[in-house]
Amino acid sequence: MQVITAKLKLNPTAEQKDALRGVSLAYRDALNYTSQVAFAAGKTSNGTKLQKAVYSELRARFGLGAQMACNVPRQVSVTYKSLWTKVKQNVAAIKAGHTKKRYKGLDKAPKYISRTVTLNYQRDYSFKSEQKVSINTLNGRIIVPYEGYSKHLQFIASCAKIGAAKIVYQRSSKTYYLMVSMEVSTLSIDPTKITRISGVDVGQRYLAVEVDLRNKAKFYSGKAARHKANRYHKARKSLQRRGTRSAKRKLIALSGRERRFIADTNHQIAKQIARPNSLIGLENLNGIRERNKSKSGKRASKKQRRANRDKAKWSFAELHSYIDYKANLVGSVATKVPAHYTSQSCPKCGHTSKANRPNKGLLFRCECCGFELHADLVGSRNIALRTLLVRQDWMSTGILSASPDVSSNEAKAEVLQRFSELRWSLDASPHCICEPSGELSQRWVVDDKI
Ligand SMILES: [Zn+2]
Structure with missing residues (x-):
């Protein structure tokens, strides 16, 4: 229900x-x-x-x-x-x-x-x-x-x-x-009916990047949307400072418009991501890290503080809930996976390091195996891989567990250990369908034939 x-x-x-x-x-x-x-x-x-x-x-x-x-x-x-x-x-x-x-x-x-x-x-x-x-x-x-x-x-x-x-x-x-x-009533969904697994990463440059295990990626650019949201936000802040009666009246209208604009954009993205018969992996963002990590308070310069002030907060929690909601309407399931190190782990060899992202640039380059990829794809690929694990557990136990409990360090270490064994094998060579290496790719071959 x-x-x-x-x-x-x-x-x-x-x-x-x-x-x-x-x-x-x-x-x-x-x-x-x-x-x-x-x-x-x-x-x-x-x-x-x-x-x-x-x-x-x-x-x-x-x-x-x-x-x-x-x-x-x-x-x-x-x-x-x-x-x-x-x-x-x-x-x-x-x-x-x-x-x-x-x-x-x-x-x-x-x-x-x-x-x-x-x-x-x-x-x-x-x-x-x-x-x-x-x-x-x-x-x-x-x-x-x-x-x-x-x-x-x-x-x-x-x-x-x-x-x-x-x-x-x-x-x-x-x-x-x-x-x-x-x-x-969400029809009890049978894991064998799930024919597509994808991972969704949310962030600054792109509001969302989705990639499925067939390596089809979709980028939802945030540039125009953010620009517009920031404009609303800036106008709202300036009205707030003015504080007159008419400013207050305008403020109410503007706040509503700002909120609705963000909600509309989230709706549109969610509608496209929630495709039928999919298991959609989302990051569990609770307590992991701050998304918009920018300097604030005393550590920030005056200029930075002003920039922060004019920046609208994008509601990724809302986007997640829309995806979850719309997924259910089309016979799909959204699930949350732990978000630790999703942007630092190599999808090919599992090596996890900050240095995999030289100069925090657009290119992800694995220190260990030299694998290179557009940095914005790394997060969603890792999420998709972790979602595949959720699916495997679901198939073998019959229970679709939400995000595993990683509140204790021990549990967290165990989960991360499992994640570090994940490999993005389809990417390595398109022929690996013929010569599956390891359990994950074998399972994936099965799925591909459905
Ligand atoms: Zn690597």
Whole structure:
């Protein structure tokens, strides 16, 4: 089972639009009211306590239905919980000397800006025939036509397990969307049905490089996208510094555009990477290294600091999650593999060294065997090879394990030892299909015939 969110565009009449506006503004105001109450009660994140305190007020003053009046305190409680977590992390970070900045997220009652409503399925909203959805508003139900991605419409029609939904409003296009969460059964995928294995490396010069074990590579250039994202980012930072009322208004619109632009680009890349019947290897980036390793803080010059400031952060975690999500829709699987040394290991002989990448240039040249390759391909090839190991384990055990646990040094050493034995044999000579050397290439020959 996998939980996905379908984004449905609502096409309301003018009257219905007013009703959507009314309920989403009332809900937002109810969130802010509840947030104030929580703040006054010692910044509590206790949902039950909050509900008792605000329920009748939410119904009487904001006109919310019973379900919505329960959802509001629950949502506020979640917000406070996550802010408390950040406060605690910040306290720990200050103690450990990692930062001097105090986290201010709970200095004031958190404020909800966007109009929104959380709706419970079958109570606040339900699907009707002919692609219409019934939504509860302050003045009764409205039945609104919607449109969406055809795969999602199929899921709805086939009665996937549907959960709560959210109304969101996009200011720029003055459009209301219904974000519906639902559980989709990912058919248990049989490893023998997987006919293609690939590895995806993400990074600076290219947002993504994908290579499969048939050595077909695809580069997703980040130049134009990054340039545009950086422009948004720069404009946003300058508005932030200005801080006037009109600047703030522009800032909201711009932040949305920046976020959507990055999400759109990630969607497009993910759509192409998620091809059918594939096992797609992604790097497990947790705690491995910082992606955009550039000097910051006191160590950086003024010029460097300014450059950092104008640089947008690209969300690779988002890209990974899109790939995972889209892979599942086409009968493929995305898996995470440990990312240690993926850019330093020689795909041909396994030799791992920083010096394999002379002057950090575009060329990877193995110190040991002299193998040469475009540096941006090395990472994705190593990831593809590691993914092949995942597949082998899957075939032999019947269990597809996510990224192996490498939290202990011992386990890490063992995993890396296995990785160091991996060889990119197809590359060495196209004839190795006839004379397979070692287990990996043999397996690959089998796959090639499918
Ligand atoms: Zn080598």
